[in-house]
Amino acid sequence: MRKPFAITLDPGSSLANHTGTWRTSRPVYVDRLPPCNHACPAGENIQGWLYHAESGDYEAAWRLLTQDNPLPAVMGRVCYHPCETSCNRAHLDAAVGINSVERFLGDEAIRHGWRLTAPAPASGKRVLVVGAGPSGLSAAYHLARLGHAVSIHEAGPVAGGMMRFGIPKYRLPREVLEAEVRRIVGLGVELRLNAKVSDIRETMRAGAFDAAFLAVGAHIAKRAYIPAGSAAKILDALSVLRSMEGADKPLLGRRVVVYGGGNTAIDVARTAKRLGAEEAIIVYRRTREKMPAHDFEVEEALQEGVLIRWLSTIRQAAASSITVEKMVLDADGSPQPTGEFETLAADSVVLALGQDVDLSLIDGVPGLEVKDGVVRVGPDMMTGSAGIFAGGDMVPAERTVTVAVGHGKKAARHIDAWLRGARYAPPPRHEPATFERLNPWYYADAPKTVRPVLDVVRRQSTFDEVVNGLDETNALYEARRCLSCGNCFECDNCYGVCPDNAVIKLGPGKRFQFNYDYCKGCGICVAECPCGAIKMIPEEI
């Protein structure tokens, strides 16, 4: 066609001009792994469930949460929330109160009676779970949802394991625990109480089980040799905490000394205070910095009037006193005796020196390997004996409720695969959503909502819960503080800031798409994405 002088184009829209050809690198949408999800021992999709909670859809949030963890109300009370320790929001003001939102969701579910998603069609396979603690319950839950027939054999008279016998009521009210256990049993899981398994092979044979998950916990208190007069009263922490569950409360006297530096030592000292002890003194070999107990619990205990004697060991115990020796830390940080002694008044001494596992049920199982008092497992949680898996406190790992729940889930996935003659391959991990990936300009300032703490005097004498929950407004506010690290939350920034309209908005819940016909590759969308959910990759030429 002949065109007028100096005119090379046809009349029409600039859409004919595909500026995408200018590009040397292209933006792509990515999902990055938020630090909270990465840190969660139970593998929760925290950012994912907070996203639903932000819009007030608490049930959807709870459903997503319970895909990974069936015990949110318990978690919201006893988890040490490594998610919060790693939360990116801490770089701005304070970490998101993930744990308190989790508790809120858990409590909402109990209040409204939300039910767990129904299991998959029956697989015809039978799995034995030994122990109804956090690990066993978690495994049972996941296995049941995958369609397997699950039977839990529990040695004790009630379910819960350490959640019941190791964690005091003021941290975990029993109604809460029972409500969440009931929901798991409601999926069709068989729960046999007072059913100690003494020979795993025998029990598996008798019940025609295709696989077993062992999670018997660590219930045998470690002892230390302390020369003691016959009148001295020496107890162990676990039996003290366990007897709190019965009708007769333990008699500890007016002055209680607790020996040890872990969370159990703190729990016992706080329990002693509540039972009416005038003095509860923790004697610990090292310093506060070296104490394995969590700092916030140490802090709460100190506020309640618990005393702590750092750098001290118990050398002798008599009827109403003990002798302690002062220690010093050597160059390596190990405590060394000084030869300086002191006498403390004490009506009882409670040993909180850690726990061992009762491994009698696996005696003589071929292939099964025990080392340092715990059972060796592979990355698939399977022991050396095919079809027998193990988790929780009886395998080498950090001993927390959340780690145990995580083991249960992981084991369930591998058991499921193993039953089908397959191997479970976890989906590849997304690259981390580090703080540097975010554009924090876009987040409004919003400090953390602190959970109300029971008035100190009240909590010294009662077993009421110490940390209370958030109400609806607080929980919503807290959830909305989430930065949604590494995952698109549909803020429309990319859609707005592209000078070339090369971002297509697909509508609510559907996110966005790039129109590479026109994207020139300037990268503004990447720079201005608040949450780091877009990245630039070189164009293949």
Next chain:
Amino acid sequence: MSFQPVKFYQTGTFTVGNRLLAAEERSVQANMRRTNSINSGHRACQGCGEALGARYAIDAAMEATGKRLIAANATGCLEVFSTPYPETSWQVPWIHSLFGNTAAVATGIAAAMRVKGRSDIRVVAQGGDGGTTDIGFGCLSGMFERNDDVLYLCYDNGAYMNTGVQRSSATPAAARTATTMAVGEPPGNVFGQGKDLPAIAMAHGIPYVATATVAELRDLEAKVRRAMEFRGARYLHIFVPCPLGWGHAAHDTIRIARLAKETGVFPVFEAERGEVVSVSKIRRQLPVEEYLRPQKRFAHLFGKAPRADLIARIQEIADRNIRRYGLVDG
């Protein structure tokens, strides 16, 4: 005592959209049915601040007028990259004028609409800082003086970008352009010259004068909406970084605009009939170096022989803005 409960959104209102906001509180740019006044396929450089600012402004004006809008456009990058004749990116009624007369052309359109009894149809004029502060200044001042019913939009990228980065009377002190090279004393553009056009517009006593940047979309949209509530001459001065002319990374366009505001280099405010009625406060105040350093047009202030003295003078200009407009509380 009753109180207004504080609404809190995950990202406040800093982002373009927010799924937690009610539909009427959302920005025009977040809407899937925005006009997209300048369509894809335009020939602006990667990361062009002017293309972005113009779409923000005209889309907002379309929304505010119920899509009854005519735009006149001065020669400059915006016209050249959007309309290599006879192809166009514009999805609004749009007329090209000369480099210096767009205010007069818009005045004519407004007069024509009045004669036709179509005063529901609103008129905008738009141009670069060169077309506005230099060659088009006479026409613009006349338009202000007559209080013609036009919203004039100036896209300030601080030089004549379309013809190769020559100095305009809106070029900042010390900036290197093709006509203010980084040689002599002081290197780059001179201090103490140039025109503060928003202040000049205010001196005309016209109904509405405001400034905005491409880094604050919601503020920009609110100002266009407010401007459309007035009849008579209105002026909106929009700060639009230019990756090519300023020598910054294409992906930094919005960041540079944000830094201009957060350092006080570019004051963001709103004035009615010659009086300032509101200012957009600095949120996290920063020294001017933060703004200057990423731009090659200021590279001669850093490097081997840094010019702390000139940076200090630029800081003085920013501090004066901060005092004059009250950009920082306390």
